Amino acid sequence: MSERVRVLLVDDHRIVRRGLARLLAAEGDIEVVGEAADGVEALELLADTAPEGLPDVALVDVHMPRMEGTELVRRLAVEYPGTAAVVLTGLAEDEHLLACLSAGARGYLLKDAEPEEVAESVRRAARGESVLFGHAAERLIATLAPPPSAPSAGPEAALSPPARHGLTERETDVARLVGGGSTNREIARTLHLSEGTVRNHVTNILRKLDLRDRTALALWYAERS
The missing domain is CATH 3.40.50.2300 (Response regulator)
Known part of the structure; x- marks a missing residue:
């Protein structure tokens, strides 16, 4: 390019x-x-x-x-x-x-x-x-999201799917908003962050979850919500 x-x-x-x-x-x-x-x-x-x-x-x-x-x-x-x-x-x-x-x-x-x-x-x-x-x-x-299923038993069930994959609470908030289709600007306004901070969070989330881009993250979150 x-x-x-x-x-x-x-x-x-x-x-x-x-x-x-x-x-x-x-x-x-x-x-x-x-x-x-x-x-x-x-x-x-x-x-x-x-x-x-x-x-x-x-x-x-x-x-x-x-x-x-x-x-x-x-x-x-x-x-x-x-x-x-x-x-x-x-x-x-x-x-x-x-x-x-x-x-x-x-x-x-x-x-x-x-x-x-x-x-x-x-x-x-x-x-x-x-x-x-x-x-x-x-x-x-x-x-594309699968139908909801009953939660599994045990202590792991008490954790949200993002938390079980090593995301921080703030990263979980960002992942949820990405899953809803929000732009970085909209996420920044909602969470009272700078757009640069939001971009850093998205980059860290994609790295932790080994995902390629925001669309993959949105689908990943939907499948585990």
Whole structure:
């Protein structure tokens, strides 16, 4: 990945692309290198781009003419694996969320996401991390989490699952909020911490649990709650 994150915008509404381009350009470390009105146009643009100029991330809408976003995500995963697909859509239905993630999307955001969430999602996807915030995280956890079972007997049962895995009380609080889809900024406000402290806690939690990213942590917490 280059120092500046290169982004391709794929949305059939020009006004949405223009708004996203202005939002991302204001970040300073993100560069919009192309726009496409649908999946067919996006693939044509990529085919005409030299390998060293390919975008790090493609922000993709779901419903578009000629080629749906889900199909574009699938094609990107196969033909341009170096370009991470992040879905940015107004559709909150579980079927779209799961279909896009199954097709290879690195993340799924709703269009009512905060600007900083969109920018942070682009950065994290470019680093190879999974990206889920708010509703998307909650719905994925609800879909994949196993049904609750009766607690086991013995002194271990008195401890919360995070505590049994070596997390401190504060790390447990952070893990719980990550599991609910909160951003670092939201966690910082809730726990009255700085964002830097929250990031350090998340890093320590991932290291202790040997997890790759926040999405894996959210699923880990849901399975043990």
